[in-house]
Amino acid sequence: MIRILYSWQVEPEKLELFIETWKRTTNRIHKEVEGARGGFMLQNDKDTKEIKTIARWDSLNDWKIFWHDGNHSQMGSMHDLGERTSVEIFREIDDFTR
Incomplete structure (x- = not known):
């Protein structure tokens, strides 16, 4: 397993819409992308x-x-609401969350 950590700067007036957009986008990617x-x-x-x-x-x-397949275009509306400042890749060693 890996984790991708995206850092964003989101203005307060756009935060609620950013959160809703992220939820929809993440759920759609989770359902549709291998x-x-x-x-x-x-x-x-x-x-x-x-x-x-x-x-x-x-x-x-x-x-x-x-x-590389261009599926990341699903994240386009998030970029309209916030500025992505970095992307980092981490290998998951262990996870004790429930």
Whole structure:
């Protein structure tokens, strides 16, 4: 498993719509794209404009196929609402969440 950590800057007036758009987009990708396992969203407590979205994928190859096949266009409306400032890839070592 891998996790992709996307960092975003979202203005307060766009945050609610950004969250709703992220939910729809993530659920659609999870249902339609091989290897996509969903994700979660975090907001920085001190800088509420800073949002992290963390997606879980079966493999790095599945995620790369998603990007190279152009399926990432599903994320376009999120880019209209916030600025993605970075993308980081992490290999999942273990997960004790329930």
